Amino acid sequence: MDMKESKNKQKLNAGADAVLLIDVLNDLEFPGGDKVLPWAERLVTPLRALCAKARRAGIPVIYVNDNYKIWKGERESVYAHCTRRGARGRRVSQQLKPTEDDYFILKPRHSAFFATPLLPLLEELKIKRLVLTGIATNLCVLMTAHDASMHRFPIIVLSDCCAAETDFDHNAVLTQLQEYFGVTICRSTELRFAGRSSRWRKSK
Numbered sequence: 001m002d003m004k005e006s007k008n009k010q011k012l013n014a015g016a017d018a019v020l021l022i023d024v025l026n027d028l029e030f031p032g033g034d035k036v037l038p039w040a041e042r043l044v045t046p047l048r049a050l051c052a053k054a055r056r057a058g059i060p061v062i063y064v065n066d067n068y069k070i071w072k073g074e075r076e077s078v079y080a081h082c083t084r085r086g087a088r089g090r091r092v093s094q095q096l097k098p099t100e101d102d103y104f105i106l107k108p109r110h111s112a113f114f115a116t117p118l119l120p121l122l123e124e125l126k127i128k129r130l131v132l133t134g135i136a137t138n139l140c141v142l143m144t145a146h147d148a149s150m151h152r153f154p155i156i157v158l159s160d161c162c163a164a165e166t167d168f169d170h171n172a173v174l175t176q177l178q179e180y181f182g183v184t185i186c187r188s189t190e191l192r193f194a195g196r197s198s199r200w201r202k203s204k
Helices: 033-057 075-082 090-095 118-124 137-150 167-181
Strands: 010-012 017-022 061-066 103-107 129-135 155-163 184-186 191-193
Touching (some): 017 137, 033 155, 061 118, 137 167, 155 167, 167 184
Parallel strands (some): 010 191, 017 061
């Protein structure tokens, strides 16, 4: 469900790049969620590895997540909702739990930019390029990539760290983003990381 590996390695740099995790805390209790589940389970291993490398390199990891109508709490409340007993996405959400050093933003709609503080956060961190991952490729990842493009961010979308209901939905969007928006499509294994810059460590 991910495109072939290219020969163009991408180097990420602390102080310039950020990794966005879109709706990865997800109960998958929506129509079609059963079809997304196998692909969501498949992205866990590469996405966990990516986040670990980004954290070590001092590259911000930013969760932008559906609110599930939980507006009185944030990270822990959403996590508890998505990992409740019986939730289809429980195991995926458990394995992708954010750390205390990660940023966490609630969103009301599909795009990570719409009615959220994401843009001011990126400006504060002086982020120049975005690496997009998440669920679903053809909905929230697509809408976020569209808005990121409108804000003139260069974009990388990781094909092995996104999931949709079908191969067709996933690959059609990746092709569209690459051909019409100039988005770089690659796998997480194609990324290289610059050394840590303490300047960009999130304060406690």
